[in-house]
Amino acid sequence: MPEKKTLFEKIWDAHLVAQPAERSPILYIDLHLVHEVTSPQAFDGLRAAGRKVRQPLRTVATVDHNIPTEPRGTPITDLIAAKQIAALQSNCKEFGVRLFDMDSPEQGIVHVIGPELGLTQPGMTIVCGDSHTSTHGAFGALAFGIGTSEVEHVLATQCLAQQKPKTMKIDVRGRLDDGVTAKDLALGIIGQIGTDGATGHVIEYAGPAVRALSMEGRMTLCNMSIEAGARAGMVAPDETTIAYVKGKRFAPRDAEWGKAIAHWRSLPSDTGAAFDKVVEIDATQLCPFVTWGTNPGMVAPVTGRVPELSRLRDAERRAAELALQYMGLEPGRRMEDIGIDRVFIGSCTNSRIEDLRAAARVAKGHHVSAKVRAMVVPGSQSVKRAAEQEGLHRIFQDAGFEWRESGCSMCLGMNPDILQPGERCASTSNRNFEGRQGRGGRTHLVSPMMAAAAAIAGHFTDIRNWKFQ
Amino acid sequence: MNPFTVHRGRVAPLDRVNVDTDQIIPKQFLKRVEKTGFGQFLFYDWRFGADGKKNPDFVLHEPRYEGASILIAGKNFGCGSSREHAVWALADFGFRAVIASSFADIFANNSTKNGFLAVRLTENEVARLMQSALEVENYQVTIDLEQCEVRDDQGFHAKFPIDNFVRHCLLHGLDDIALTLQHEAEIAAYEARHPAVERG
Numbered sequence: 174m175p176e177k178k179t180l181f182e183k184i185w186d187a188h189l190v191a192q193p194a195e196r197s198p199i200l201y202i203d204l205h206l207v208h209e210v211t212s213p214q215a216f217d218g219l220r221a222a223g224r225k226v227r228q229p230l231r232t233v234a235t236v237d238h239n240i241p242t243e244p245r246g247t248p249i250t251d252l253i254a255a256k257q258i259a260a261l262q263s264n265c266k267e268f269g270v271r272l273f274d275m276d277s278p279e280q281g282i283v284h285v286i287g288p289e290l291g292l293t294q295p296g297m298t299i300v301c302g303d304s305h306t307s308t309h310g311a312f313g314a315l316a317f318g319i320g321t322s323e324v325e326h327v328l329a330t331q332c333l334a335q336q337k338p339k340t341m342k343i344d345v346r347g348r349l350d351d352g353v354t355a356k357d358l359a360l361g362i363i364g365q366i367g368t369d370g371a372t373g374h375v376i377e378y379a380g381p382a383v384r385a386l387s388m389e390g391r392m393t394l395c396n397m398s399i400e401a402g403a404r405a406g407m408v409a410p411d412e413t414t415i416a417y418v419k420g421k422r423f424a425p426r427d428a429e430w431g432k433a434i435a436h437w438r439s440l441p442s443d444t445g446a447a448f449d450k451v452v453e454i455d456a457t458q459l460c461p462f463v464t465w466g467t468n469p470g471m472v473a474p475v476t477g478r479v480p481e482l483s484r485l486r487d488a489e490r491r492a493a494e495l496a497l498q499y500m501g502l503e504p505g506r507r508m509e510d511i512g513i514d515r516v517f518i519g520s521c522t523n524s525r526i527e528d529l530r531a532a533a534r535v536a537k538g539h540h541v542s543a544k545v546r547a548m549v550v551p552g553s554q555s556v557k558r559a560a561e562q563e564g565l566h567r568i569f570q571d572a573g574f575e576w577r578e579s580g581c582s583m584c585l586g587m588n589p590d591i592l593q594p595g596e597r598c599a600s601t602s603n604r605n606f607e608g609r610q611g612r613g614g615r616t617h618l619v620s621p622m623m624a625a626a627a628a629i630a631g632h633f634t635d636i637r638n639w640k641f642q
Numbered sequence: 643m644n645p646f647t648v649h650r651g652r653v654a655p656l657d658r659v660n661v662d663t664d665q666i667i668p669k670q671f672l673k674r675v676e677k678t679g680f681g682q683f684l685f686y687d688w689r690f691g692a693d694g695k696k697n698p699d700f701v702l703h704e705p706r707y708e709g710a711s712i713l714i715a716g717k718n719f720g721c722g723s724s725r726e727h728a729v730w731a732l733a734d735f736g737f738r739a740v741i742a743s744s745f746a747d748i749f750a751n752n753s754t755k756n757g758f759l760a761v762r763l764t765e766n767e768v769a770r771l772m773q774s775a776l777e778v779e780n781y782q783v784t785i786d787l788e789q790c791e792v793r794d795d796q797g798f799h800a801k802f803p804i805d806n807f808v809r810h811c812l813l814h815g816l817d818d819i820a821l822t823l824q825h826e827a828e829i830a831a832y833e834a835r836h837p838a839v840e841r842g
Contacts, residue, residue, distance in 0.1 A: 188830055190828050190832045191825045191828040191829075193825070195806060196807045196821070197805070197807050197808075199828075199829075201829070201833075201836070203836075204694070210672050210725075211724065211725065211726070213675035213676075214676065217675075217676065222819070223820075228833075228838055230839070230840055238672075239673060251673070253673040254673050256673075256675065257673050257674075257675055260675050260832035284772065290786065300722060302726075303723075303724055304722065304723050304748060318724040318740035318748055319724060320724055320725070320729070320748060320751060320755065321677075321752075322726060322752065323751070323752075323755070325819065326818065326819050329819050329822075330822045330823060330829065331829065331833070332821060332825075332829055333822075334807075334818055334821070334822055336805055336808075368660055368718060369660070369717065369718040369746070372718070372744060372745075372746065372747060373747060399722075402718065402746060402747070404747050423841045426841075429839075466705055468660050470720075488716060488717070489659075491657075491659075492658070492660060495658070517753065585723075586669060586671050587665060587669045587670070587671075587673070603663070604723075606662045607664070607665060607687065607752035608664060609664050609669075612668070612687055614693060626778075636771045636791050
């Protein structure tokens with residue numbers, strides 16, 4: 174009987190170029206996504222060593238991290254950011270790499286445009302100098318973030334020397350309730366296993382609740398894998414995946430398409446394949462979540478309270494004390510009593526068309542609280558256009574949300590979109606680290622619906638009780 | 643890459659768990675296009691007030707930890723963003739190694755590419771070293787990559803795990819791009835079987 178393999182093992186084995194004795198295996202990389210922040214030093218390294226980009230066709234670049242979300246054409250006033258963008262432009266030109274530049278109709282967050290252009294496909298190995306590369310695992314690809322030295326390595330060799338990670342299956346039983354989204358599932362998982370719960374592992378998300386997710390939902394879930402410490406997160410490809418990829422600009426066509434989908438259908442883990450670790454989650458027990466602390470594992474149900482410190486163990490308790498001090502919160506505070514100043518709907522976690530539709534449905538017929546400034550930042554120019562065709566921008570603007578150009582924006586505040594010290598933000602992004610959205614800024618991670626509802630109510634509120642207009 | 647063999651140095655204790663790379667080097671300093679000069683921004687929001695003034699209470703500003711070249715910290719060090727700037731900042735500040743009970747994968751990977759050591763000890767061993775760094779004046783340890791051992795003058799010694807190949811590269815300061823390119827024939831053969839397609 175042939176060996177039973179997991180989805181991860183099938184992709185790993187198919188991409189092994191060499192397994193030298195006493196060394197790490199060498200893995201072939203099908204797609205390398207590049208952005209302005211983590212690549213300049215890598216291109217410099219190539220130049221210094223007299224090397225070329227080995228596979229320009231497998232390398233795609235865009236600008237996303239530090240570009241302003243003001244209307245395009247507004248000059249970039251941050252000169253160092255401008256220099257970094259100019260460096261990517263000249264590097265792409267010099268090394269023959271395709272760049273979806275600022276003025277491109279395809280520009281967007283690297284993890285949004287890969288899938289929507291059909292660059293991301295099942296069975297691929299995908300890397301990018303960005304930890305949220307795990308997003309692409311939603312397609313049943315092995316996708317992980319790397320540092321700049323490895324960016325240079327892939328540019329030069331199209332390979333990476335990698336130690337084989339372990340496997341973890343997260344089996345999500347049951348169905349998510351209305352109002353409980355992929356984001357809540359991700360936060361619920363991280364709250365349970367911790368921010369280092371999956372370190373050294375590649376997660377495969379399985380079970381009926383995962384199968385029922387749209388591709389956008391799967392991308393949100395896989396995106397947050399890194400927040401549990403995972404090397405990557407994956408969902409086996411199925412008909413939902415195939416339907417999404419079909420007809421995309423870079424997707425296989427004609428005779429190739431038939432071959433591709435036959436291959437993709439062979440990728441799901443074999444029945445009975447063994448994982449190093451298995452975690453079971455009961456989807457019916459999950460609810461809309463809000464983070465209260467300074468890492469994504471510090472999370473509570475919206476109907477709950479900031480935890481009492483006496484219930485936590487030593488190191489965790491100290492960490493929670495520091496977190497609450499930073500967040501300006503006290504133990505026992507009801508989550509729904511926490512008022513907010515800012516709302517950010519965007520980021521590679523939650524800026525796709527489905528996220529914007531969900532938020533718009535909440536916003537429709539309401540108005541943002543007078544004390545809140547709320548912004549919507551579509552993940553890409555394509556998402557922005559699609560939303561505008563559906564009239565979502567009008568709903569947001571009528572409700573008092575700002576409607577901006579695409580980019581990473583306030584997820585990490587490398588561009589001018591930042592929180593002021595002490596400002597409290599309901600954010601659909603992925604990290605509530607100290608200072609992440611701006612020094613002294615206080616970030617609470619939530620789903621797009623929960624963010625829109627908080628913008629209108631002025632405080633967190635349970636979306637399951639929302640009065641949709 | 644500079645080789646790492648044996649290093650002895652002063653230990654600074656950073657008694658926090660889950661130190662993320664946003665803390666190690668905040669985003670506003672990631673816009674440089676060079677690998678150098680990041681040390682001045684290390685732990686910026688902890689080291690400096692909003693007014694830019696030095697925070698004298700932060701551990702790295704205590705005179706007794708001046709010149710420390712080994713950092714000891716709580717579990718899951720280097721979590722979050724993949725920014726290699728975190729390692730560049732630690733190294734540029736003067737650190738050669740971090741000791742913790744666990745590291746985030748990408749941070750650990752980035753370390754090895756820069757001749758910088760992420761040393762994993764058990765929680766008990768880390769707690770003991772943390773205690774010594776807090777109590778013993780000019781506390782120093784030796785990190786011996788040849789023996790895969792951390793030891794001090796008070797009789798502490800502990801082995802640490804490290805991948806053999808990673809250790810080999812660190813000991814000899816090897817350029818791993820050149821090592822991969824030794825497999826040019828195999829890479830070319832793989833590419834012949836899986837050609838890149840021009841689309842779009």
